[in-house]
Amino acid sequence: MSATVNFLSLVEEDIHAVENLMQQQADGYNPDVGAALSHLLSSGGKRMRPSVTLLVGKMLGSDRQRLVTLSAAIELLHTATLVHDDLIDGALLRRGITTLNAKWSPGATVLTGDFLFACAAKLAADTESVAVMKIFANTLKVIVDGEVAQMFASRCQVNRAAYDQRIYAKTASLFETSARSAAIISPIGENYSEDIARYGYNIGMAFQIVDDILDFTGEQATMGKPVGSDLRQGLVTLPVIFYASEYPEDPAAQMLLDGRCIPEEREINRLVNEVRTGKGIESAMNEAKVYVDKAIAILQRMPASPERQALEEIARYIVARNN
Amino acid sequence: MSATVNFLSLVEEDIHAVENLMQQQADGYNPDVGAALSHLLSSGGKRMRPSVTLLVGKMLGSDRQRLVTLSAAIELLHTATLVHDDLIDGALLRRGITTLNAKWSPGATVLTGDFLFACAAKLAADTESVAVMKIFANTLKVIVDGEVAQMFASRCQVNRAAYDQRIYAKTASLFETSARSAAIISPIGENYSEDIARYGYNIGMAFQIVDDILDFTGEQATMGKPVGSDLRQGLVTLPVIFYASEYPEDPAAQMLLDGRCIPEEREINRLVNEVRTGKGIESAMNEAKVYVDKAIAILQRMPASPERQALEEIARYIVARNN
Numbered sequence: 081m082s083a084t085v086n087f088l089s090l091v092e093e094d095i096h097a098v099e100n101l102m103q104q105q106a107d108g109y110n111p112d113v114g115a116a117l118s119h120l121l122s123s124g125g126k127r128m129r130p131s132v133t134l135l136v137g138k139m140l141g142s143d144r145q146r147l148v149t150l151s152a153a154i155e156l157l158h159t160a161t162l163v164h165d166d167l168i169d170g171a172l173l174r175r176g177i178t179t180l181n182a183k184w185s186p187g188a189t190v191l192t193g194d195f196l197f198a199c200a201a202k203l204a205a206d207t208e209s210v211a212v213m214k215i216f217a218n219t220l221k222v223i224v225d226g227e228v229a230q231m232f233a234s235r236c237q238v239n240r241a242a243y244d245q246r247i248y249a250k251t252a253s254l255f256e257t258s259a260r261s262a263a264i265i266s267p268i269g270e271n272y273s274e275d276i277a278r279y280g281y282n283i284g285m286a287f288q289i290v291d292d293i294l295d296f297t298g299e300q301a302t303m304g305k306p307v308g309s310d311l312r313q314g315l316v317t318l319p320v321i322f323y324a325s326e327y328p329e330d331p332a333a334q335m336l337l338d339g340r341c342i343p344e345e346r347e348i349n350r351l352v353n354e355v356r357t358g359k360g361i362e363s364a365m366n367e368a369k370v371y372v373d374k375a376i377a378i379l380q381r382m383p384a385s386p387e388r389q390a391l392e393e394i395a396r397y398i399v400a401r402n403n
Numbered sequence: 404m405s406a407t408v409n410f411l412s413l414v415e416e417d418i419h420a421v422e423n424l425m426q427q428q429a430d431g432y433n434p435d436v437g438a439a440l441s442h443l444l445s446s447g448g449k450r451m452r453p454s455v456t457l458l459v460g461k462m463l464g465s466d467r468q469r470l471v472t473l474s475a476a477i478e479l480l481h482t483a484t485l486v487h488d489d490l491i492d493g494a495l496l497r498r499g500i501t502t503l504n505a506k507w508s509p510g511a512t513v514l515t516g517d518f519l520f521a522c523a524a525k526l527a528a529d530t531e532s533v534a535v536m537k538i539f540a541n542t543l544k545v546i547v548d549g550e551v552a553q554m555f556a557s558r559c560q561v562n563r564a565a566y567d568q569r570i571y572a573k574t575a576s577l578f579e580t581s582a583r584s585a586a587i588i589s590p591i592g593e594n595y596s597e598d599i600a601r602y603g604y605n606i607g608m609a610f611q612i613v614d615d616i617l618d619f620t621g622e623q624a625t626m627g628k629p630v631g632s633d634l635r636q637g638l639v640t641l642p643v644i645f646y647a648s649e650y651p652e653d654p655a656a657q658m659l660l661d662g663r664c665i666p667e668e669r670e671i672n673r674l675v676n677e678v679r680t681g682k683g684i685e686s687a688m689n690e691a692k693v694y695v696d697k698a699i700a701i702l703q704r705m706p707a708s709p710e711r712q713a714l715e716e717i718a719r720y721i722v723a724r725n726n
Contacts, residue, residue, distance in 0.1 A: 109544065109548040109551075110548050110551045110552050110555065112551055112555050113548060113551055161517075164513050164514070164517060167510075167513065168509075168510035168513060168514070185554075186491075186509065187490075187491035187554060188551065188554055188555075190487050190490065190491060190513055190516075191487070191491070191547055191550050191551050191554065192551070193513075193517075194484075194487060194516075194520070194543070194547045195544060195547045195548065195551065197517070197520050197543070198540055198541075198543035198544040198547055199540075199544065201524050201536070201539070201540035201543065202537065202540035202541060202544065204536075204540075205533055205536035205537040205539075205540050206537070208533050209533075210528055210531050210532075210533060210536075213524070213527075213528035213533075213536050214525065214528040214529070216524070216528075217521055217522075217524035217525035217527075217528050218521075218525060220517070220520070220521035220524065221432065221518060221521040221522065221525065224514055224517045224518045224521055225432040225433050225436060225518065227514050228432075228433045228435055228436055228511065228514050228515070228518065229433050231508075231510060231511055231514065232433065232435050232511075
């Protein structure tokens with residue numbers, strides 16, 4: 081879609097530099113680790129987080145090389161968490177390519193994720209900013225803590241506060257860090273870092289809500305997982321939270337409101353289809369748009385520039401995308 | 404033994420502060436993570452690495468609070484790698500207490516290790532030293548790379564160069580970092596950091612050789628694993644390397660020299676017993692003592708102090724210990 085092309089054109093070259101720098105992190109180490117990294121990078125991915133970092137940094141006059149380093153650190157941190165996530169979930173595909181755990185032993189997969197954490201930490205240190213390092217480490221604590229919470233949390237709960245907390249930990253925290261840390265290494269960033277962190281937070285929240293919507297509305301072939309996979313695992317996301325509040329008389333919704341899991345697959349399928357046809361989806365999408373509007377409003381306080389325009393396009397793209 | 408008591412008495416209070424700081428890292432996060440951390444810390448362990456950091460730093464006049472922070476970072480990094488190691492190896496006991504993976508699911512264990520990596524990175528950043536951060540991240544890369552190499556390496560190989568590389572990655576690299584990073588944050592450390600890093604390297608190499616000796620000579624009850632467990636997994640350590648060079652006519656040794664695994668358990672048991680009775684052990688222990696002598700010689704270039712004396716005692720303790 082054209083929105084994508086526009087916001088990426090400003091950072092296309094930098095993204096290549098980021099990808100090269102990521103790949104170089106395995107140079108001089110075990111060739112198997114390098115091969116794993118190549119495989120992970122080959123999937124491409126949307127590179128949303130490094131795009132945010134690069135655009136925020138360029139808008140605020142940060143040094144280009146430090147921005148590339150920082151962006152590579154952020155994308156590798158993200159990649160490392162995905163490697164361990166996919167292992168834990170037993171996922172076999174991500175972005176249409178096989179996951180590491182589909183090809184390698186659990187042990188090798190754990191270690192590859194660890195290696196990527198180390199690479200991310202090394203690149204974060206290479207920004208020469210202690211503040212960036214601290215934010216980085218804290219963000220990883222938040223992300224992992226959220227995963228632990230999700231693992232130990234009761235299933236099948238309609239709980240909006242828990243949902244907000246979960247998507248903050250899972251997604252918005254790293255978007256927030258992508259934006260904030262780019263401001264921190266800028267000569268004028270001090271004036272903007274809290275505002276731009278809120279921009280990152282808001283688009284991150286919207287991004288995860290849309291992901292949770294696409295879990296219902298996407299095609300299995302595109303998403304690489306069954307429709308409604310969250311609900312099938314007992315994970316209640318925003319579309320279902322709204323569906324349950326809008327159709328509390330639906331017996332499946334009632335069960336979730338009572339904190340009970342839906343025992344019959346037939347009933348789960350029915351609920352997935354109800355949501356898929358739009359019920360609950362519209363309210364969830366409106367919520368995502370509210371976050372996006374907040375993000376765009378914050379941008380108006382930033383120096384006008386093509387980068388600011390691109391950051392606005394990223395925000396709009398997040399709710400317009402279909403994968 | 405008295406040597407232990409002596410070198411620990413100088414840092415006993417600091418070690419308590421280090422343990423408190425480690426435990427605090429889970430405050431405000433999921434209680435399950437805090438419980439896991441308490442469980443891991445309850446085993447005690449020898450706290451060799453933080454003792455080295457504290458003693459080197461005190462000898463070179465480093466700030467006490469930064470040293471405590473740095474020591475906690477190092478011990479948590481070590482703990483995180485052990486959590487993932489034990490998961491990968493399926494170990495059920497360490498230092499006489501149950502491992503996390505013996506109690507928790509693989510997923511929860513992976514995440515706890517990740518959380519500890521994040522805590523270690525946060526504490527390393529709290530030293531406010533970018534140089535420390537870089538060394539830290541690089542050390543983690545070396546440790547994990549070594550584990551990957553070990554995982555993919557051919558089994559049953561008598562290869563001294565590969566052995567040296569493996570024990571550097573596994574153990575000596577973090578001892579080196581424990582010593583070097585304490586010097587880096589000292590006001591006079593620049594003059595001493597390379598020398599003291601060599602001290603750390605040498606005691607680390609000796610430490611792992613002695614661990615590999617204890618794998619044969621230790622009692623199963625003390626060690627928490629069967630005698631000769633490395634060899635049973637096809638891992639050829641220094642005692643076996645020396646045994647094979649001293650008794651090449653032994654058919655089991657011949658197999659290993661040819662790079663073939665010993666197929667019969669009876670033959671493995673016989674080889675373990677041969678080594679256990681001292682063959683190969685003496686040469687391996689002499690090698691460890693050479694490393695210790697080098698470490699002690701390096702200390703003579705350091706400012707004379709009770710801490711320097713304690714670092715010498717640590718070096719001697721490493722080859723005198725029986726667990």
